[in-house]
Amino acid sequence: MEKTATPTFKHIGSKLLNWYQKNARDLPFRQTKDPYKIWICEIVFQQTRINQGLNHYNNFIKRFPDVKTLAEAEENEVLLYWKGLGYYSRAINIHRAAQQIMNDYHGTFPHEYEEILKLKGVGKYTAAAVSSICFDGKIPAVDGNFYRVLSRIFADDFDISNSRAFNYFSELAHLILPDNVGDFNQAMMDLGSEICKPKNPLCGECPLHEDCLAFSLNKISEFPVKTKKVKAEDLSLKYYFVHRNGKFLIQQRKDDFIWKKLFEFPPVISDELISFIKSVKTVNHKLTHKNLSIEIFNVEVDSEDIWKDFIAENNFIVTDVEGSHERSFPKPLENYIQNYDTAYRIL
């Protein structure tokens, strides 16, 4: 029998680590192995570019420097610090997970991958990242960067929109996994972000271009393969900006559908209020999966009795521009309040 040499790819992981030593991005959470800070940064930067979330991360750590502080905070304040970041269930889950750590782990962040995985809002990627960076866990933190880098290195056309992609590319990652998995995981993120970019990758500067099959085949643009297309559907919303003497009415959304637990204007009004409608403004707002058309009616209430009745019947919260800064609003409503503030100051 003729023996065929089993191909080994460990040198790729070594090259990547060498590159990372000299080219690691200087980020605030790179100076620490505090699992709390690493956990927070992993959640903040889920589906979020570094530049977009950096201020949120810094402000969040400054206000909630440790698990106990976060666990004891009000959920609405956590949501306030998440304002504008999107995917608001992350804020709700991050708060609950902090309480989980206090109650189930006596305030000490769990060290084991399987335990970290039990935290609300922590999936396989985040558990692997925290485990490897903070506790020398040997698990690749497979994310969009891994899909892209590995599919190009091996010229692998496995569909990354397939639900088995995570397990598939986890196995590929193990082929090149070095001993220092924490640095390896972060190196993959930096390589994917700065060199092996989705469009116009800088292959000439890539430390792995000699090992990259897609590059050698001149087929970089064909990887990764992603078949599933995201289609945004149209959705119309109506809000009534019910105000009187600089005060206006809001309520808190449920924790389902969009904008979980954020605040909003009344979506309906009583018949008595209809005569107080002064104008309407239509705002178009694009979400990833929805094209929103929001009609916001300006309702200036001239009757103290009707104002009070409407509040009492619906348990609305009375606030003003100043008070609204303590609540988290969806972007388009935040903008509307800002415009109202400007107009109101002029009057």
Place this chain on the structure above:
DNA sequence: AACCCGGGGAA
């Protein structure tokens, strides 16, 4: 396994 959930920047 399929679908849902934000917002912003790059091309």
Place this chain on the structure above:
DNA sequence: TTCCCAGGGTT
């Protein structure tokens, strides 16, 4: 416009 980003939860 389109794509996609340090993904996870729900059904």
